[in-house]
């Protein structure tokens with residue numbers, strides 16, 4: 509059982525303090541994990557009138573949901589043209605019909621429950637070379653075709669209104685993107701669940717799941733009897749359901765946050781206050797915060813946990829993008845894990861018909877976790893169609909199991925790093 513990782517978000521938002529589960533409870537749905545997957549599931553289920561109990565091993569937002577870049581990125585880690593080409597037009601079309609919905613859900617929840625999470629609309633993808641620019645042109649066509657009319661291609665000059673950096677040849681802005689303080693969003697969603705009668709327990713790691721017609725979910729001090737269990741533990745899943753943890757690669761990505769730079773300096777760097785991510789496989793992502801710091805993330809290094817190491821890894825990237833910040837003081841550094849699948853597509857599915865799981869967003873989870881919770885709630889209330897669109901996508905096993913996951917991650921990172929350097 510742990511507290512939140514020390515980060516800018518924890519400094520800025522503090523921590524929740526829900527009780528530990530003690531004794532036995534009966535409920536319709538037990539939810540394992542207090543990140544966006546679990547929170548969105550609980551919230552949508554509670555909205556539909558279901559009785560929910562959410563169990564979080566640590567604190568709300570302990571995992572990637574309370575540590576991420578806060579970027580609302582649309583679509584999926586693999587885009588819908590790839591899904592159509594690989595898995596058939598019907599799968600591509602069905603996934604395309606949901607590709608902008610996650611962001612919409614976040615905006616709706618913020619509005620409906622008045623969640624103060626520093627939401628700012630607007631984001632941009634930036635290209636390091638002509639090949640990446642061609643990719644962004646194709647992405648604009650594809651996303652427009654599926655209904656996003658808020659996309660603008662930017663040449664080097666036009667991009668200067670969004671990012672003051674010489675590193676890029678151009679970009680693509682997306683008005684349906686934007687950024688949030690993710691820990692504040694998670695905490696606001698938890699409050700919304702409670703306001704609908706849902707129960708939340710923290711510092712209550714699930715230690716054992718007894719399967720059956722009623723699922724019995726055990727913690728050290730209590731248990732929950734539920735008709736359904738929803739598992740949203742992603743890269744932080746402990747060994748309670750080995751079928752889920754064995755086939756994916758937990759990957760670490762790191763973020764640093766500068767001292768307060770002031771509004772004027774922040775607007776010199778990012779004039780439109782958009783969030784930005786580049787098109788590399790091992791991408792850099794950054795934005796400014798409500799109190800006018802630069803928050804900069806990048807790389808994929810498994811398990812770099814020492815803040816000094818993190819600063820050593822990420823500072824050179826920040827300074828390459830913004831040379832005027834050379835030597836800037838870094839106030840916060842932290843790492844977080846996300847789950848990469850072999851297909852780079854999310855894995856949704858069922859075990860025994862009453863245990864539902866959603867995981868493996870492969871780095872782009874802020875929007876898809878919110879969609880996941882909504883479609884899982886639909887499935888548990890009798891409309892499984894959209895959940896099954898995801899569930900039918902292939903789940904590719906990782907050869908070698910858990911023992912080889914970390915070496916594979918390191919190998920994969922080296923491979924992608926080389927591809928980025930060669931511009932292929």
Ligand SMILES: Cc1cc2nc3c(=O)[nH]c(=O)nc-3n(C[C@H](O)[C@H](O)[C@H](O)COP(=O)(O)OP(=O)(O)OC[C@H]3O[C@@H](n4cnc5c(N)ncnc54)[C@H](O)[C@@H]3O)c2cc1C
Nearest residue numbers: 541543544545565571572573576577579714742844873874
């Ligand atoms: C540093 C970083 C930056 C990122 N930036 C972005 C970004 O800008 N945009 C974007 O779209 N995506 C981003 N991502 C990915 C995104 O954050 C994740 O895909 C998403 O938050 C996953 O949410 P989740 O709820 O599925 O899992 P998590 O948020 O990881 O939550 C899982 C929770 O399950 C709990 N848990 C585990 N085991 C148990 C148990 N046995 N009992 C009870 N609870 C348990 C954990 O304590 C944890 O709180 C980033 C990820 C990282 C790490």
